[in-house]
Amino acid sequence: MVREVTADNAWRHLQAFQRIADRNNGIRASGTNGHLESAAYVEGRLRAAGYRTTRQPFTHADFDFLASSGRVVAPSARTLHPLVARFSANTPAGGLTARLAVVPTGTDATPGCEASDYAGADYRGAIALIAAGGCTNTVKQRTAAEAGAAAALINTNNPNPDMILRTRLTAADVRIPVASIGRGEAEALAADAARGPVTLTVDLRGRARTVTTFNVIAETPTGRADNVVMLGAHLDGVTEGPGINDNGSSSAMELETALQLARHFKQVRNKVRFAWWGAEEHGDLGSGAYVAALTEREKADLALYLNFDMIGSPNYARMVYDGDDSDHEGAGPGPEGSAQIEKVLTDFHGSRGLPTVGRDFDGRSDYGPFIAAGIPAGGETSGSNLIKTEQWARLFGGRAGQSLDWCYHQACDDLRNVNRTIFGQLGAGMAWATGRFALSTGGVVPDDPAERARQRAAAKHGLARPAADTE
Template structure:
């Protein structure tokens, strides 16, 4: 999942259906049969898929992705052999089930990491652990040695974002230490550079003091070398600086490059080609770890859903198209490429899009993408029909006594390009580095005050990081929505594609707020 749990939006309370179902369970009553807002003639296939899409089988796909990562340097990032091998695994299973998967190639800018190193020179020597930012400017070979200058944050919600944040202190030739938040890190480094700073260290500022999230800069606006450091090291540096001068050496170097990668697309041979139901999950991970929750979890469950759906090709009324996106971790580039290259008719033929990103978070919240947003301020609502997709999923989980909360459409996963093109969207996630609230801990268990995934974009995002319970629960929701919409989308989009209003395909661009990998 691309950054920052990115994910500081407001979140709705659980749906009324979920509350009532949970209360019924507490009273010893059995939950109602799977609800679908009064629509009973369209759920037969959905019920079958929920039974047939088994967690154990999807877990085998996850194990395969772990095996692939282990044999490819521990990563499955876009443009690497680990990503290609992951795609080959998905494609081989799809072909055996009767699909004809294709690859949709595209290229994107990337950054080759050469050196990320740092140390405190004075007052007492110790090693630092910076992560050079993607598209950072380079320090000289051997590094840059300079005094540390801490950018004050206090109660400021936008630390290091404004020129005024640097007033009253000398940053000329110094290494600026800046807290995260309030604006993109590209903006922070521009402001620091304008104040004379020679380099910048960005505090990841996660409750886990050792977590370091690599930042991604907008290449055209890069002025100085930039790296991320963990909260523990940042706080220690700030404490040292409060006692007196601190001198650092940072060695931050890399090189821009162009990468060729691809999406994997497969669809059912049956069903209306002018009323397509599309599912997507990104198959790529980050360069810091194997990416088993982010996003092997959704990729594996989507594969198992496609394999089980293949047993029911004759029951499908609407063509179902599956996508395993490339380069999501670089700013939703695979899904953006796909949508941008759809014809006008191709956009009109898409009845809806279902997105799944990180469905096995260890400290999870059970989240359904919020297609309405009418009850709070936040990111804008999805296109017409998105709220209905949300209700189908929340009703399903509610019928099982499982409360859900809404997840804002903030443009930071692969649904973004579809929403921009006017296509109804929905789906599920269990969260990345968003911090669990006390209310969520009461609803879902787990640890309040900690990330929903404490291995987000880290080396420890391996198979042991995936929570099997939420993986199975959200997988059942995926199966339900797939089967339901494969038969009936009449409450989501007009049956006649000519009556569907679609905006022009959006230009390919990285979301401006995506400043973490």
């Protein structure tokens, strides 16, 4: 499998995703024609290889962006570039004009999260400028609203001063209009406010709607149906760009892995199921819908889940999901068997002289619903907007202090953004793990589904991770 699943062949699928985005307003987001065409491409290739494909439909709340603009009115006029949050409250048509009030940060690790952060200043009717981090942006805007703020601008706080990452709010708890802005603009606004009063106008409006979308599922016709090995990658992108690294890279490599596995149907001992998730960018909704629909028996029959999300990042780290969280501070371990999945992948890369680092299970991808259900999970990623450390730069090269993917959720996430070296290396890991587990899950999880069910019930992990609110 490792020799058969090549980066060159998978690259052709990535090129197809790019062409699909190009003819669909540059996007492949859930609920758009770009996503529909991407799914049709995947399904067509799978069916030609002998798979039967199914679509699992589900609905979810979405948000049409109607207005997202801003400007400094005084002391000197200039244009701002706010990105309205998904499910934000609306300003009046034409915008809201108000004074700027900067929420102090100092050494506070939770800026704008607590009422005390707003003590000593008047935020009534103001547009609050809030630093990132410490709590969800939903909490930040609620706390700002309780202090009297009329709107909030939240600093993306990325080393790239122009990068703006859209935030997603919990609709039921939205109080005021909210937008994210880049670090450069946030710092300039804070400097202006330090010199004297600043007046802004922001026009932030959108409209909630319901979208019907789907997951694409395919599985081998051979292998044990009570010892299923599952792979997943989200097929949808964001509305800001074509989503070629995020997550066309993993979707393309998963497709090539499935196509090459089709040549070995007769050798497959454990059924292998492939998923291309919808609406991951809305909070892992496709994988969540899938797991929610499983019966207890179907969960017991599912031996393990492998997740792949962004495997071609230009400033990459070679990361394997951290199944036991023993080597660094993180969000916690995965269910029993997750550490063993991690070892299978790290041992493979190690055998090729390629070091890896752990990646926390922190709720930022489609493994979340599986580990919450007690299903062992693992997989690979090359990184999103995480910042490359000096240690990682020594291990992998690249630029310390910068995002692992500096085009994350941006219009520049196109073919030119994908690093073919890490794309091929993590693709080889995907192929290796697929072939290994298609033959045996021994040494990782019990072969007997009844024993797995007992093990999972005894563990009672409760490992649900909240989805990140930066999209």
